[in-house]
Amino acid sequence: MKDSRTLTLTKEMFKRLSFRPPGETIAGDSVPMWRDVLRRLVTNKLAMSGVVFLVLLGVMAIIGPMISPHDYFTNNLDRTNEPPSADYWFGTDNLGRDLFSRLWMGARISLVVGLAAAAIDLIFGVIYGGIMGYAGGRTDEMMNKVSEILYSIPYLLVVILLLVVMEPSMWTIILALSVTGWINMSWIVRGQIKQLKNQEYVLAARSMGASGARMLFKHLIPNTLGPIIVTLTLTVPSAIFSEAFLSFLGLGVQSPAASWGTMINDSLAGWTLFPWQMMFPAALLCLTMLAFNVFGDGLRDAFDPKLKK
Amino acid sequence: MVRYWGGKLVSVIISLFVLATATFFLMKAIPGDPFTSEKAVPPEVKAKLMAFYGLDKPIWEQYLIYLKKLIHLDLGTSMKSQYQTVSSIITDSFGYSLRLGIFAIIVSVIVGVGLGVVAAMYHRKAIDGIAMVIAVLGVSIPNFVLASMTQYLFGYKLQWFQVAGLNGPFDYVLPVLALAALPIAYIARLTRSTMLEVLNAEYIKTAKAKGLKRSVTIVRHALRNGILPVVTYVGPMTANILTGSVVVERIFGIPGLGKYFVDSVSNRDYTLIMGITLFYAVILMLARLLTDLLYGLVDPRIGLRSRKGASS
Numbered sequence: 201m202k203d204s205r206t207l208t209l210t211k212e213m214f215k216r217l218s219f220r221p222p223g224e225t226i227a228g229d230s231v232p233m234w235r236d237v238l239r240r241l242v243t244n245k246l247a248m249s250g251v252v253f254l255v256l257l258g259v260m261a262i263i264g265p266m267i268s269p270h271d272y273f274t275n276n277l278d279r280t281n282e283p284p285s286a287d288y289w290f291g292t293d294n295l296g297r298d299l300f301s302r303l304w305m306g307a308r309i310s311l312v313v314g315l316a317a318a319a320i321d322l323i324f325g326v327i328y329g330g331i332m333g334y335a336g337g338r339t340d341e342m343m344n345k346v347s348e349i350l351y352s353i354p355y356l357l358v359v360i361l362l363l364v365v366m367e368p369s370m371w372t373i374i375l376a377l378s379v380t381g382w383i384n385m386s387w388i389v390r391g392q393i394k395q396l397k398n399q400e401y402v403l404a405a406r407s408m409g410a411s412g413a414r415m416l417f418k419h420l421i422p423n424t425l426g427p428i429i430v431t432l433t434l435t436v437p438s439a440i441f442s443e444a445f446l447s448f449l450g451l452g453v454q455s456p457a458a459s460w461g462t463m464i465n466d467s468l469a470g471w472t473l474f475p476w477q478m479m480f481p482a483a484l485l486c487l488t489m490l491a492f493n494v495f496g497d498g499l500r501d502a503f504d505p506k507l508k509k
Numbered sequence: 510m511v512r513y514w515g516g517k518l519v520s521v522i523i524s525l526f527v528l529a530t531a532t533f534f535l536m537k538a539i540p541g542d543p544f545t546s547e548k549a550v551p552p553e554v555k556a557k558l559m560a561f562y563g564l565d566k567p568i569w570e571q572y573l574i575y576l577k578k579l580i581h582l583d584l585g586t587s588m589k590s591q592y593q594t595v596s597s598i599i600t601d602s603f604g605y606s607l608r609l610g611i612f613a614i615i616v617s618v619i620v621g622v623g624l625g626v627v628a629a630m631y632h633r634k635a636i637d638g639i640a641m642v643i644a645v646l647g648v649s650i651p652n653f654v655l656a657s658m659t660q661y662l663f664g665y666k667l668q669w670f671q672v673a674g675l676n677g678p679f680d681y682v683l684p685v686l687a688l689a690a691l692p693i694a695y696i697a698r699l700t701r702s703t704m705l706e707v708l709n710a711e712y713i714k715t716a717k718a719k720g721l722k723r724s725v726t727i728v729r730h731a732l733r734n735g736i737l738p739v740v741t742y743v744g745p746m747t748a749n750i751l752t753g754s755v756v757v758e759r760i761f762g763i764p765g766l767g768k769y770f771v772d773s774v775s776n777r778d779y780t781l782i783m784g785i786t787l788f789y790a791v792i793l794m795l796a797r798l799l800t801d802l803l804y805g806l807v808d809p810r811i812g813l814r815s816r817k818g819a820s821s
Contacts, residue, residue: 349527352794353524353528354790356752357789360770360782361532364536365539448653451774461653464653471665482657486650486651486654489648494645
């Protein structure tokens with residue numbers, strides 16, 4: 201016993217063990233979440249074809265009206281209701297306007313409305329939902345009540361009422377969509393933040409004295425980005441639908457401006473004779489919504505593969 | 510329980526009050542009055558008209574009168590269709606919309622649940638793929654496009670159905686299809702994903718182990734839990750179909766409430782706009798209350814807490 205106490209430790213007495221025992225090596229490098237999401241998204245063929253379509257649509261929305269030999273608003277009453285030809289690529293409408301140009305002007309309107317609605321969702325919804333979720337307690341209860349009451353008022357009615365009062369135009373539609381559009385997003389953010397609030401890293405940040413705003417914008421919101429992005433992608437097609445729907449009813453974008461909804465409505469009078477006037481805008485509208493929907497679904501699967509079935 | 514439903518009722522009343530107030534003041538905010546467009550109205554006649562509709566009183570008094578009438582369910586007189594009351598327009602036209610809507614709901618639930626169940630039973634097989642393609646298309650094809658296209662194809666080209674009107678039972682096919690496409694897609698997706706979960710549950714394995722036929726297992730055991738989320742969709746579905754009826758009635762020339770709503774908006778018939786808006790709001794709120802009620806009934810596991818429905 202006494203000997204062992206005075207035992208001196210020398211280097212030779214220690215043996216270096218194998219640092220990584222076989223079978224426990226980590227096969228790959230750790231991958232950041234974003235690259236992982238991107239990898240899953242890129243392998244999703246359906247979602248990628250949606251992206252390709254949307255990129256093409258965006259390009260055509262920019263250059264389409266420029267490459268056509270005719271502008272989108274000039275009436276040419278000698279050449280009304282013409283079928284597609286070398287001169288008028290997609291034919292003309294009942295006032296002799298070039299459908300090719302009008303179609304891509306419509307794409308501009310649809311994309312602007314969709315993106316604007318998404319932006320408003322993002323700003324209002326995330327801030328409102330973030331505050332609700334982070335503050336909790338009475339503030340949360342009050343703010344939630346307000347959003348519930350706003351939500352319970354049917355959105356179509358709000359939109360139509362606003363359009364009755366204001367001049368119908370693309371901007372009015374965007375304004376009307378933003379009255380209630382952000383509520384769903386705020387609830388998603390609220391739920392996510394309530395969940396995240398009790399995680400250890402939040403406690404750590406708080407114990408180090410991080411301020412409320414810092415906590416919200418630096419820690420909580422970035423970690424809810426997945427659901428936020430997915431919701432945004434699915435907001436876009438529903439906003440595009442709303443714009444087309446209202447323009448179809450004659451409450452939205454007014455002639456001579458061209459929206460797909462207006463074009464479909466204009467074509468209704470003569471659709472038995474000039475079906476192409478309806479086919480082009482209808483097909484593009486459906487394809488655009490389809491592309492956003494499959495892209496959104498793909499994003500959701502990419503962010504949370506557990507959900508994929 | 511009483512507290513819960515009491516709270517629900519109070520929030521419905523608050524919502525309706527907010528909407529009624531907003532509608533009233535929005536209508537008042539419009540420059541001019543409903544008679545400015547009619548040409549050459551002598552000032553005396555106009556004064557009479559204004560007095561008849563109570564438009565000569567100060568705004569707050571008009572507002573109080575309006576609220577008082579609302580409580581007595583008096584929606585006033587249409588400003589454009591000669592001396593028809595708003596209530597009579599609604600009762601005359603709502604029948605068409607109601608029938609269309611109910612058929613659309615029945616079709617949506619049956620087809621949607623059917624598609625979802627079949628897709629879950631043959632998970633990752635061809636049938637599943639087809640069902641999900643239908644679901645994505647249903648979400649992506651706007652109802653007015655579907656209505657116009659089917660009208661062109663089946664009404665005009667193939668002549669299988671009447672192009673417009675609502676006279677025989679076959680006339681319902683195309684409008685109901687256009688209204689039901691989106692709810693079918695949603696319900697199919699909802700049912701499929703819940704059924705996939707349910708089919709892996711222990712009690713389904715027990716049923717299989719007992720030697721029950723597959724069809725019995727699915728219908729008697731799995732479906733009971735599999736269609737629960739469909740109940741939460743009742744509120745949004747009503748909203749979707751109601752919104753859809755506005756365009757579908759227009760395309761197929763059906764004299765339903767949706768058509769009157771659009772007409773009232775383009776005619777600037779303010780009392781009619783206000784009346785139909787409130788009527789729609791009441792229907793949607795009833796649908797939402799019904800959702801909550803049904804959900805408590807069909808799933809006793811769920812307590813009476815406030816829930817968030819899917820977006821409408």
